[in-house]
Amino acid sequence: xxxxxxxxxxxxxxxxxxxxxxxxxxxxxxxxxxxxxxxxxxxxxxxxxxxxxxxxxxxxxxxxxxxxxxxxxxxxxxxxxxxxxxxxxxxxxxxxxxxxxxxxxxxxxxxxxxxxxxxxxxxxx
Amino acid sequence: xxxxxxxxxxxxxxxxxxxxxxxxxxxxxxxxxxxxxxxxxxxxxxxxxxxxxxxxxxxxxxxxxxxxxxxxxxxxxxxxxxxxxxxxxxxxxxxxxxxxxxxxxxxx
Numbered sequence: 001x002x003x004x005x006x007x008x009x010x011x012x013x014x015x016x017x018x019x020x021x022x023x024x025x026x027x028x029x030x031x032x033x034x035x036x037x038x039x040x041x042x043x044x045x046x047x048x049x050x051x052x053x054x055x056x057x058x059x060x061x062x063x064x065x066x067x068x069x070x071x072x073x074x075x076x077x078x079x080x081x082x083x084x085x086x087x088x089x090x091x092x093x094x095x096x097x098x099x100x101x102x103x104x105x106x107x108x109x110x111x112x113x114x115x116x117x118x119x120x121x122x123x124x125x
Numbered sequence: 126x127x128x129x130x131x132x133x134x135x136x137x138x139x140x141x142x143x144x145x146x147x148x149x150x151x152x153x154x155x156x157x158x159x160x161x162x163x164x165x166x167x168x169x170x171x172x173x174x175x176x177x178x179x180x181x182x183x184x185x186x187x188x189x190x191x192x193x194x195x196x197x198x199x200x201x202x203x204x205x206x207x208x209x210x211x212x213x214x215x216x217x218x219x220x221x222x223x224x225x226x227x228x229x230x231x232x233x
Contacts (some may be wrong), residue, residue, distance in 0.1 A: 044213065044224055044225070044226045044227050045162075045170065045213055045215070045224040046224070047221055047222045047223070047224070059220070059221075061221055062221075095169055095170075100172075107220075109158065109217035109218065109219070109220060109222055110217050110222075111160035111172060111175040111215060111217055112160075112162075112170075112172065112215070113172040113175075113181060114169075114171075114172070115169035115170055115171075116169060117168075117169055118169055
């Protein structure tokens, strides 16, 4: 069974840092691109970042560019999101989500399937 | 970026009725690169439709997607109790990928 499990969320003060993790299982992690998508409380979905299968292509939403860093460790079947200089508006549930197609080079925009269960990040003083 | 506008915001229907959810894009979406998701409270989104009309694995055939260009529709032919949820459209034809604000389908 394909599974994604996020961890690392919590309460952090404005200006602080947090590192999220996503553990993947049930598929060949290194063959797929991955994404982070977030959802503020009671709000809609916002794509945050993309990383290709061997990290050659990385992209960010303008709202997090320069503050967030996506990375992955294929040997550990894990995806990460390092979040620095956190703001109140970064408060959200953060989901990792897979590009369901086998990676074939470059950044080919995609739908997301599956999603993890999410981890909640609260930025507040 | 492409802005997706979903309507209506809330749809109040009874089990067994047909639901039609609209997703309108601010500019044409290339190659019908549009997906639909279902989200229930406290759960992650679940993929229903991709490529505007292709059902994801395991999705019942009462869910169907249609449309092209700027206008897309998700139709649920006969609502079952498990279908009452929030539905989001997402475009992946232009960077960055964007989502609509959601349509809530509630029990009347």
